[in-house]
Amino acid sequence: MKADDPAANRSIISFNANDVISLDGIEFIKCEVLSQSFMLHQIRKMMGLAxxxxxxxxxxxxxxxxFSK
Structure with a gap:
C-alpha cells in the first residue's frame, strides 16, 4: 500500500498518557491508544520514535x- 492511497489513512480515536511511574530509577508512562485498523506494530513504532x-x-x-514519500 502506498502512502497516498486513501485506504492508507488511519484514525486514532483516543490517546491517554497516565502518570509517570519510576521503576529502578527509570521513568515510565503508560500510554493507552484506541485506534482504527492500524498496520501491525505501527503505533508501537510511532511511540518508539516519540x-x-x-x-x-x-x-x-x-x-x-x-512522513515523506
Missing part, C-alpha cells in the same frame, strides 16, 4: 522523514 526523540536518541527531523 520516546527516542524525547530521550535525544533521534533527531526531531526524523518525523518529517518518516
Amino acid at each position: 520516546v527516542a526523540i524525547m530521550r535525544n536518541c533521534a533527531p526531531e527531523s526524523l518525523i518529517q522523514t518518516a
Whole structure:
C-alpha cells in the first residue's frame, strides 16, 4: 500500500498518557491508544520514535522523514 492511497489513512480515536511511574530509577508512562485498523506494530513504532526523540536518541527531523514519500 502506498502512502497516498486513501485506504492508507488511519484514525486514532483516543490517546491517554497516565502518570509517570519510576521503576529502578527509570521513568515510565503508560500510554493507552484506541485506534482504527492500524498496520501491525505501527503505533508501537510511532511511540518508539516519540520516546527516542524525547530521550535525544533521534533527531526531531526524523518525523518529517518518516512522513515523506
